[in-house]
Amino acid sequence: MSCCQIGGDEQTFLSATKGMCRECREIVDARYVARGERVFLERHCPSHGKQTALVARRLSSYLEMMRTPPGGQPPRRVLTERQGGCPTSCGPCSFHGQNCHLPVFSITNACDLRCPICFTYNRTDQTFFMSEEAFVEQIDFVIDAAGPVDLVNITGGEPTLHPELPRLLRHARRPEIGRITVNTNGLNLARNPGLARELADLGVYLILSFDTFNPRTSQAIHGRDIVEAKLSALETAERYGIPTTLLMVLIKSVNEADLAPVVELALSRDIVRSLTIQTMTYTGQGGGEFLPRAHLPVDEVEELIEAATSGRIPRAAFMPLPSAHPLCYGVAYLMSHGGATHCLTELLDKSTIGQYLQEGYLLRPSDELEIELKQAIDRLWSEGGDPEVLSTLKSMMTDLFPAQPITVAERQRRAEKQLKTIYVHAHMDEDTWELGRAVRCPDQVPVDGKQLIGACNYNLFYRMRDERFWVTR
Amino acid sequence: MLKEKTVLITGGTGAIGSALCRIAAEQGASVAFTYHRNRETADELQGELERRGGRVIGRSVEATDGAEVTAFVEQVTAELGSIDVLVNNLGVTQVMPFALIEEEDWDQLIETNLKGLFLFSKAVVRTMARRKSGVIVNIGSVAGHRIIEVPVHYATVKSAVAGFTTSLAGEMKRYGVRVNAVAPGLIDGGIGHNVSARQLEEYNRFCALGRPGTPEEVAHLVLFLASDKASYINGQVIFTDGGI
Incomplete structure (x- = not known):
């Protein structure tokens, strides 16, 4: 793997994905990049620019972790129709990769x-x-x-x-x-x-x-x-x-x-x-x-x-x-x-x-x-x-x-x-939410006997909309 | 079958041991049994047999201590009469893969199982030889004779029971003392409590009857061998394993 200049920084591109803008909470393009030993999730919001968060202390451990064969099974039942992309139609939709454990x-x-x-x-x-x-x-x-x-x-x-x-x-x-x-x-x-x-x-x-x-x-x-x-x-x-x-x-x-x-x-x-x-x-x-x-x-x-x-x-x-x-x-x-x-x-x-x-x-x-x-x-x-x-x-x-x-x-x-x-x-917050992690989440919250929502998606996108738990002030 | 006989059973509080005590008492024998640590079970068993009108002695005996063994045999003889039947049933095991069996484990298991067999037999045979009558039944195991997943030192001990039995039968022939062994297969409640579901399934697969035995099935065979009805059976190892 060789280092190259990407966007003016010396860094190594690892993969592309979707992340979340901390400011506007929109789902935006994102990528994993290595800078030196460290690995970051870098989000690019059209309105609020580039934001980064550390996701691995060492590139070597990141690469080793990513080589681990994924386990588990896809959801036993798809409960919601896929509309608008992750995380807008959680339930799980047909895109979700993991049954609820x-x-x-x-x-x-x-x-x-x-x-x-x-x-x-x-x-x-x-x-x-x-x-x-x-x-x-x-x-x-x-x-x-x-x-x-x-x-x-x-x-x-x-x-x-x-x-x-x-x-x-x-x-x-x-x-x-x-x-x-x-x-x-x-x-x-x-x-x-x-x-x-x-x-x-x-x-x-x-x-x-x-x-x-x-x-x-x-x-x-x-x-x-x-x-x-x-x-x-x-x-x-x-x-x-x-x-x-x-x-x-x-x-x-x-x-x-x-x-x-x-x-x-x-x-x-x-x-x-x-x-x-x-x-x-x-x-x-x-x-x-x-x-x-x-x-x-x-x-x-x-x-x-x-x-x-x-x-x-x-x-x-x-x-x-x-x-x-x-x-x-x-x-x-x-x-x-x-x-x-x-x-x-x-x-x-x-x-x-x-x-x-x-x-x-x-x-x-x-x-x-x-x-x-x-x-x-x-x-x-x-x-x-x-x-x-x-x-x-x-x-x-x-x-x-x-x-x-x-x-x-x-x-x-x-x-x-x-x-x-x-x-x-490691739970995800606005800085670290990432599509690949969200779709593999086995910790799921049942909602109203209709949906099973990945725990971090629930906490970041759904719980504050539930009046039993939160009211927007 | 054992009316007015005195039967000494070592290891009387385990699954097979307690079945032996109960059935021997039912058949009219006076019963003496030993136990190691399980006093509560021993007291319950003794009380149960006494309530049914039996003459019973239960005592904790260190089977590797010759003096204790001799003292108990003397007590039984004094209180219940000469010992007609000795069932060498006591046995301990240690679930341990061969890789983890150390010298002290080996020594301890061999000593507890085989020294007890030797000491009780020696103490009792002495009186049987004098009276020119008596029966000894030793409890071995199919594990001493077949490939079964059991600890190696335990299988060794159970295999040794066969040699002890045939050799002692040869020596005692001149006194009319019969010596036989019973080799049970997997028995409910015995060392079977350490058997996993996989091991049980495997046993059942290779067993013609497709199930483990019961302590009572073993006890009935042992007490038949102890009775006069088995007067022409000597020096044998008889398997009760459902057909392996």
Whole structure:
């Protein structure tokens, strides 16, 4: 690949696409270009000129990510006629490239925080709680449109403020749904152990936002210091045995120093099954105005994790999630037992792992995966692999198959504890929205029992038109 | 079939062990059984058998400790009478691929399974030789004789049960003590709790009856061999595996 002069700058042209003008929000011509090591999305608005946003820290990692074979399947059902081009006829239309793997249900606009980093839209003058009937209708619609799903996500606002949350969740407990996840800021959970008990009984998984240990940083990004409340919520989850994902919004020059302790928290607590690092998205009622404005691409976050863990979790452990666009999701699986942590990539190559991730986010146990793992153990052993990895694997096996019989469910619970996951997830905002990413989005929001809209398209183009969530002032 | 006999069953709280205890008691035997850690199950089993009017002793015995084994055999003899039947059923396994089996795993599994077999047999055979009567039935496994996906050290132990059985039968012939072994296939609730859906499907595919066995099916065969009805069966390894 050679550098050339394009538009007066020395840069390498990579590909052409469509992007979004930050000023007029029109869909405009765009291209990916490399300048030196960095990769940018460059939009050309006829009215507002050229705008750029960083999308990859390194050209080499960008090219490597783009080589990942895409996975998943196209939408099971096309729900809207294609008119006007993406993103104007979401639903999905026939142009969309990915079935829904993670339906996201916004059941309320109520929230007990006003976070300056909030990237969505929630009106505060009028509270919306989704009715039980509407929720059932939405669930039925999603299953009918997308088929069985591994995961559903219940969000808001703050979904634990919904007065009928347990009743709603009971409707989501059905064979077509593998796992129910509930987003929370943790405040209500910390002060309401009764709710925690109910959530535990319902078998839900929590997604607890956890951005910082620093009170001043918390003030800056949450509007007040809620560090203790978050820790208390995690303890509550631990007390009631609610499997938890920690969700950290990582913001350049704001909470990068928290990355190391948050990763450590995720690895050291048994109740934490996974960690999602979500990069700051500069849109919505808070995020749109948040400063400093500096996009963190997925590969840069992966490098930061490597640095924060002193190489224990190297960038090489991450791979794009096959069912999403490589600039949207990176994932690393970690074998964690007895204080030792090893990356699954030490055992299986990425293409093999990718084969088992075609349809979603979870590395599900299967006979084929079991055989792959056995072969990998033999390979590692016969080729003189790291004895520490073998020792960790042995500890895991001993825990999974103890002398006294355990139930299948208990074995699955133990396996989940041992295989932790780190997701790096970059949502799109006005600067980074790009056609190729939008059409591969597997996270979809059901709307009115008629449409399934990719999450970033929904947040950037549709939610503010829904009077339940927003009114234009 | 076992009326007024005293039967000692090692490993009495597992799936096959508890079926052996129940059916032996139903057939009129006084039952002594050992267990390792599972006291709650042992107490429940003993209570159940006693409520049905049986004479029962259940005790936690360290099978690799000769003194403990001898003391238990003496206790059973003193409280229930001379031991007519010994069923060497205790066994442990460790689910581990060959690559991850270390020397200490090997030693521990061999010791627990084979030393227990040896110590109980030695302690009981002594009294049987004196009385010139008695039956020993050892529980092996089809895994010791066929290509089945089981841990290598476990298969080794189960294969060794066959050699132990035929050799001891040869030595004890002069005392009229019969020694046989039963080699079950995949059994519900036994080590089968570690079997994946794929392994179960594979077993069923190669099994003429197309299913795993039950602990009761194994127990009935074992107790038949223990009875006088099997008086001409000696030094045999009899498979109960549905036809592999």
